[in-house]
Amino acid sequence: MQLSMTTRKSFGAFTLATDFNVSGDRVGIFGVSGSGKSTLVSMLAGLVEPDDGEIVLDGDCLFSSAQVINLRPEQRRISMVFQQHCLFPHLSVRNNLLYGFNRCPKNLRTIDFDTLVAVLKLDGLLGRGVTNLSGGEKQRVALGRAILANPRLLLMDEPLSALDDSLRFQIIPYLKSVSEQFCIPYLFISHSLLEMRLMSDQVLNVAGGRIIGISTAEELARQRLGASQIGYINLLRLGRSSEDGNLYSYPWGAARLLLSAASERDDSMAELSSKDIILFKQHPEAISARNLLQCTVRSLFSSGRKIGVELDCVGNTLISEVVQEAVTELGIAPGGTVYAAVKASAFRMLPG
Amino acid sequence: MIQLSSTDYDAIRLSLQVAIAATLLSLPFGFAVAYLITFVKFRGKVLLEVLVNLPLTLPPVVVGYLLLLLLGRHGWLGSLLNKADIRLIFTLKAAVIASAIVGFPLLVRSLRIGMEGIDPQLLNASRTLGARWHDTLLTVILPLSVPGLVAGSSLVFARSLGEFGATIIVAGNIPGITQTIPLAIYEYAASPTGETMALSLCLVSVVISLAVLFLHEMMAKKMARRG
Numbered sequence: 109m110q111l112s113m114t115t116r117k118s119f120g121a122f123t124l125a126t127d128f129n130v131s132g133d134r135v136g137i138f139g140v141s142g143s144g145k146s147t148l149v150s151m152l153a154g155l156v157e158p159d160d161g162e163i164v165l166d167g168d169c170l171f172s173s174a175q176v177i178n179l180r181p182e183q184r185r186i187s188m189v190f191q192q193h194c195l196f197p198h199l200s201v202r203n204n205l206l207y208g209f210n211r212c213p214k215n216l217r218t219i220d221f222d223t224l225v226a227v228l229k230l231d232g233l234l235g236r237g238v239t240n241l242s243g244g245e246k247q248r249v250a251l252g253r254a255i256l257a258n259p260r261l262l263l264m265d266e267p268l269s270a271l272d273d274s275l276r277f278q279i280i281p282y283l284k285s286v287s288e289q290f291c292i293p294y295l296f297i298s299h300s301l302l303e304m305r306l307m308s309d310q311v312l313n314v315a316g317g318r319i320i321g322i323s324t325a326e327e328l329a330r331q332r333l334g335a336s337q338i339g340y341i342n343l344l345r346l347g348r349s350s351e352d353g354n355l356y357s358y359p360w361g362a363a364r365l366l367l368s369a370a371s372e373r374d375d376s377m378a379e380l381s382s383k384d385i386i387l388f389k390q391h392p393e394a395i396s397a398r399n400l401l402q403c404t405v406r407s408l409f410s411s412g413r414k415i416g417v418e419l420d421c422v423g424n425t426l427i428s429e430v431v432q433e434a435v436t437e438l439g440i441a442p443g444g445t446v447y448a449a450v451k452a453s454a455f456r457m458l459p460g
Numbered sequence: 461m462i463q464l465s466s467t468d469y470d471a472i473r474l475s476l477q478v479a480i481a482a483t484l485l486s487l488p489f490g491f492a493v494a495y496l497i498t499f500v501k502f503r504g505k506v507l508l509e510v511l512v513n514l515p516l517t518l519p520p521v522v523v524g525y526l527l528l529l530l531l532g533r534h535g536w537l538g539s540l541l542n543k544a545d546i547r548l549i550f551t552l553k554a555a556v557i558a559s560a561i562v563g564f565p566l567l568v569r570s571l572r573i574g575m576e577g578i579d580p581q582l583l584n585a586s587r588t589l590g591a592r593w594h595d596t597l598l599t600v601i602l603p604l605s606v607p608g609l610v611a612g613s614s615l616v617f618a619r620s621l622g623e624f625g626a627t628i629i630v631a632g633n634i635p636g637i638t639q640t641i642p643l644a645i646y647e648y649a650a651s652p653t654g655e656t657m658a659l660s661l662c663l664v665s666v667v668i669s670l671a672v673l674f675l676h677e678m679m680a681k682k683m684a685r686r687g
Contacts, residue, residue: 191578212590
């Protein structure tokens with residue numbers, strides 16, 4: 109997918125001005141509420157008309173004020189998954205799923221209904237109405253409906269924000285796998301950096317009605333470490349746990365970690381804030397934290413008043429944050445060795 | 461004891477005919493106007509809203525008189541219809557038109573309330589899934605407006621059953637041709653011996669109204685359960 113968007117749209121005192129060129133199949137649009145993300149995707153979908161400018165998707169002009177082109181939403185082949193599922197309440201799950209499929213030109217009906225239903229695990233729901241489905245089921249139906257229309261671009265406008273944490277992490281694999289399996293590029297909109305890192309390769313950072321940068325989700329997370337109240341969130345892929353006294357021991361690459369949270373799964377994800385990692389220059393004599401990892405410093409980066417320290421822990425990566433004084437005092441420098449202490453309770457298992 | 465003459469039976473039949481025809485006649489126009497007011501941005505929307513609601517505030521006799529001026533033999537529309545050999549004044553058709561116009565604001569109001577409750581994002585979802593505007597109108601807006609349609613239809617039907625002022629001016633009070641229940645009751649009330657007959661028709665009127673209201677409530681409950 110190649111998208112070029114040079115547009116301007118004003119609502120009263122607020123003006124959204126976009127000027128970017130982006131390519132890739134997993135693009136994110138990140139920004140806080142009110143930054144203009146939703147207006148941007150609405151203009152792309154044809155639901156809001158820009159005041160002026162041009163939108164070109166894969167070489168096709170969708171909007172051009174100079175050439176007086178403005179394709180209607182149904183002509184753009186851009187499907188949307190909305191924040192609030194937006195399922196048609198008078199239709200069954202099956203008829204909701206088929207709504208876009210039936211309106212798609214016959215030569216473009218390439219998505220197999222049964223395969224999609226199987227991937228999204230909707231088999232048992234097809235005959236039901238949509239009003240009594242759970243939040244996660246509704247969002248899966250909304251996703252299936254958008255995919256079955258076989259769009260050339262899928263817009264996901266904060267599709268997870270209306271879901272609670274456990275549902276959110278259940279839906280993410282569906283969002284990723286469905287678009288990958290059916291080769292549909294997507295634009296994922298969110299104000300959550302964690303969701304951005306899980307869903308996108310490239311991220312457009314929107315603030316105050318402007319695109320203030322294009323980077324990878326990882327780079328964006330590191331840039332925002334200093335400004336974020338929760339720090340940088342390390343995502344750790346853990347293996348199957350075993351009991352170890354009152355704690356649970358998890359394999360983490362070649363290392364092992366002790367966590368207070370249990371998980372029955374063979375493969376689970378845990379998050380750990382950069383704020384919860386304490387660095388020591390030398391091996392401490394005694395410490396209450398149950399995890400003490402010998403690490404090599406890979407690099408340092410500054411973000412606001414904080415210094416991010418990228419650590420290599422037996423092949424795994426951890427980001428810790430310290431202040432400049434600590435860097436000087438501990439002599440932290442790339443290639444040096446430090447000890448990272450983490451309490452067993454500092455990890456948070458991600459549901460899913 | 462209920463006493464009904466053959467002209468009373470005619471009045472009951474004509475009342476039902478007028479109410480059903482007025483409801484069916486006003487439905488497509490009511491739906492179109494409610495759609496325009498709710499979903500379309502255009503200049504003069506306030507004027508349209510005022511015009512639609514005008515029959516609600518005008519005395520029905522005024523509505524009837526204006527219709528008489530419009531549809532009469534020398535009226536703006538009436539003269540055109542006269543050339544085509546179409547006569548409306550003092551026919552059942554005039555009673556239908558009068559009832560439809562007087563009940564029209566009630567229909568539009570009910571439909572608007574229903575349409576305003578439709579999440580605009582559903583319409584956006586429909587458009588991004590490939591539906592053109594008329595497809596969205598038929599497959600999303602219309603089915604979701606059914607509760608408003610049912611409520612509005614019940615109101616127009618009930619209003620038509622009770623319509624008197626406009627009807628007597630444009631359709632007259634001709635037994636067996638344009639005389640509906642209210643007109644027949646009016647005639648009995650004016651007669652010193654018509655009290656029993658008037659009461660009988662009042663009772664019939666109450667029974668029909670109750671039946672309409674019960675039917676409306678049952679349909680509303682059924683739709684609420686389904687929704």
